[in-house]
Amino acid sequence: MSVRTxxxxxxxxxxxxxxxxAVTVVVLLSTAGITGLLAATSGMAAxxxxxxxxxxxxxxxxxxxxxxxxxxxxxxxxxGSLRVLLSLPPSRRDILVGKLLGRTALMLVAxxxxxxxxxxxxxxxxxxxxxxLASFIGFLGLMSVAFVxxxxxxxAGSASDSRATAVAVGAYMILVALWNLIQxxxxxGAVELGLMTSGSEPAWLQxxxxxxxxxxxxxxxxxxxxxxFFGTDPFASVWLPVLxxxxxxxxxxxxGYLRFRDAQIG
Amino acid sequence: xxxxxxxxxxxxxxxxxVTAVDSVDLTVESGEIxxxxxxxxxxxxxxxxxxxxxxxxxxxTASMLGLDVSDERKTLHNRIGVVPEDYGLYDRLSGRRHVKxxxxxxxxDDNPDELLDRVGLSRDDxxxxxxxxxxxxxQRLALATALVGAxxxxxxxxxxxxxxxxxxxxxxxLIREENERGVTVFFSSHILEQVEAVADRVGxxxxxxxxxxxxxxxxxxxxxxxxxxxxxxxxxxxxxxGDLPNVRDVDVVDGTVRGTCLEPAAKLRFIDRVREVTTVTxxxxxxxxxxxxxxxxxGEDTTDSQAEPVxxxxxx
Numbered sequence: 200m201s202v203r204t205x206x207x208x209x210x211x212x213x214x215x216x217x218x219x220x221a222v223t224v225v226v227l228l229s230t231a232g233i234t235g236l237l238a239a240t241s242g243m244a245a246x247x248x249x250x251x252x253x254x255x256x257x258x259x260x261x262x263x264x265x266x267x268x269x270x271x272x273x274x275x276x277x278x279g280s281l282r283v284l285l286s287l288p289p290s291r292r293d294i295l296v297g298k299l300l301g302r303t304a305l306m307l308v309a310x311x312x313x314x315x316x317x318x319x320x321x322x323x324x325x326x327x328x329x330x331x332l333a334s335f336i337g338f339l340g341l342m343s344v345a346f347v348x349x350x351x352x353x354x355a356g357s358a359s360d361s362r363a364t365a366v367a368v369g370a371y372m373i374l375v376a377l378w379n380l381i382q383x384x385x386x387x388g389a390v391e392l393g394l395m396t397s398g399s400e401p402a403w404l405q406x407x408x409x410x411x412x413x414x415x416x417x418x419x420x421x422x423x424x425x426x427x428f429f430g431t432d433p434f435a436s437v438w439l440p441v442l443x444x445x446x447x448x449x450x451x452x453x454x455g456y457l458r459f460r461d462a463q464i465g
Numbered sequence: 466x467x468x469x470x471x472x473x474x475x476x477x478x479x480x481x482x483v484t485a486v487d488s489v490d491l492t493v494e495s496g497e498i499x500x501x502x503x504x505x506x507x508x509x510x511x512x513x514x515x516x517x518x519x520x521x522x523x524x525x526t527a528s529m530l531g532l533d534v535s536d537e538r539k540t541l542h543n544r545i546g547v548v549p550e551d552y553g554l555y556d557r558l559s560g561r562r563h564v565k566x567x568x569x570x571x572x573x574d575d576n577p578d579e580l581l582d583r584v585g586l587s588r589d590d591x592x593x594x595x596x597x598x599x600x601x602x603x604q605r606l607a608l609a610t611a612l613v614g615a616x617x618x619x620x621x622x623x624x625x626x627x628x629x630x631x632x633x634x635x636x637x638x639l640i641r642e643e644n645e646r647g648v649t650v651f652f653s654s655h656i657l658e659q660v661e662a663v664a665d666r667v668g669x670x671x672x673x674x675x676x677x678x679x680x681x682x683x684x685x686x687x688x689x690x691x692x693x694x695x696x697x698x699x700x701x702x703x704x705x706x707g708d709l710p711n712v713r714d715v716d717v718v719d720g721t722v723r724g725t726c727l728e729p730a731a732k733l734r735f736i737d738r739v740r741e742v743t744t745v746t747x748x749x750x751x752x753x754x755x756x757x758x759x760x761x762x763x764g765e766d767t768t769d770s771q772a773e774p775v776x777x778x779x780x781x
Contacts (some may be wrong), residue, residue, distance in 0.1 A: 201569075201570050204566065204569045204570055205570075208558075208566050211558065211562075212555050212557050212558055215557035215558075216557065273739075275553070277553075278554075278556075279549070279551045279552045279553030279578030280552070280553035280554060280555055281553075282519065282549040282551065282552055282553070283547075283549060283552050283553065283554075283607070283610070284546075284570075285517065285519060285565075286517055286542065286547035286549055286569045286620075287542055287567060287571060288539050288542045288543050288570060288571060288572075289570055290538075290539065314558070356699070378521075463480075463514075463515065463519070463520040463521075464519040464520065465510075465511075465519070465520065
């Protein structure tokens with residue numbers, strides 16, 4: 200009851216934020232625009248365009264999701280409206296879950312709109328199946344929601360909005376922008392330490408490659424396109440990346456909740 | 466019914482090595498209007514934060530309406546109305562939406578317009594986003610949300626800040642109205658006149674401790690601060706005025722003679738004695754102010770006089 204009320208309030212409040220919409224529209228239009236350009240000019244097949252567009256979206260959507268989510272708790276904490284909410288019956292868990300649902304709904308609307316626009320551009324120019332569009336939108340949606348959960352978790356665990364912003368940007372840098380470098384460094388270090396031979400790809404290294412939600416979503420999408428749902432190689436199947444994505448949905452936000460539950464709201 | 470509205474036993478809150486609240490025992494009876502006074506940093510806010518379960522106490526217990534503030538907070542928060550200190554509103558949502566949201570969260574079926582009327586927020590204003598409100602309007606809206614669900618206990622943290630004198634008077638009337646309905650009101654303030662005008666009893670916090678709890682009249686009597694009598698004289702007296710019963714702290718400053726008189730007859734004796742030695746041109750009498758009362762408990766000096774004492778043996 201109160202969870203739903205808070206979710207609806209949050210949706211109503213956040214969806215009136217012009218900044219949020221401006222960022223969202225710019226990112227989604229650029230994704231759809233670049234995809235449209237590719238579809239119209241490159242002469243690639245629909246599947247290839249979808250794959251490229253997917254890779255573009257997994258770099259841009261995470262920052263939208265993180266920006267949208269990182270203030271969920273901290274902004275209310277700073278404005279003092281959290282003190283009002285906490286004077287009312289809802290518990291901190293109710294508030295956090297309500298906020299998570301509200302921001303998730305908002306992000307899903309943005310992702311679905313952007314994904315549909317992009318997908319329809321491809322389908323119109325190049326044809327292709329509705330099934331490929333569904334998996335394109337589905338995995339983008341799942342990844343966006345994972346980043347919203349990360350952002351809300353960061354917000355719940357932070358004492359101030361500026362701190363939440365810094366941690367959210369850090370999370371983006373590590374998980375999205377710099378993961379190739381990090382993975383490379385780990386690989387190099389492991390070879391130096393004699394944990395693996397150069398050029399080999401042990402399972403743990405592949406798992407590291409799959410660790411960020413954007414990587415997991417990309418892997419899941421590719422596996423779907425190739426029809427590998429429960430294949431012999433878990434890293435080329437759909438189920439393992441989906442498990443990774445599900446973990447991202449719950450683990451950070453739970454950690455954030457535990458910090459928020461014990462926080463002193465002064 | 467007979468549960469006290471608020472009960473604290475040995476309530477203590479430490480932040481690192483600072484003791485913000487130091488074993489406070491306080492009972493506020495059901496039906497009272499209780500004023501919670503103290504300078505900034507005295508521990509008022511921390512006490513209220515513990516009552517609202519924003520922070521956990523280091524030791525001691527606190528309950529409101531017979532319910533533990535932490536273990537039974539959900540039931541409790543359905544029965545109280547709160548205007549927290551430094552509260553925030555949702556800038557993009559209308560005033561009416563705020564009241565409706567509160568009603569939904571409290572499972573109450575109040576008519577938002579009726580509550581907004583009671584706090585004096587017009588229909589037009591209620592439809593505007595709260596981000597456009599003045600401080601006074603925000604305060605009225607916060608009060609309207611506190612009244613949602615007909616609470617048994619109102620907790621108002623600095624409710625008069627941001628209100629103009631008219632708004633402050635309306636607030637006092639509202640507090641009295643609610644109190645007549647049977648609501649206990651617990652409000653903190655640093656504006657002493659607001660408290661004096663409406664509170665049955667007051668508690669004064671200082672440095673984390675509850676320095677005094679009583680009615681303002683009784684506190685004033687206990688303090689025995691007396692009245693300050695200031696006499697303008699055409700020349701300063703050249704000899705010692707001598708001891709007078711119930712007259713204390715006699716000073717001669719800048720063409721005036723001042724003394725603190727503890728009872729009415731002492732004022733006359735003091736004036737008579739001064740007239741024996743010089744000519745009195747004017748008389749001014751000040752009863753002890755609330756500020757003095759407050760200062761005597763909190764150790765804050767509100768007067769900055771640099772009086773030269775009349776030394777025994779006369780002024781040379």
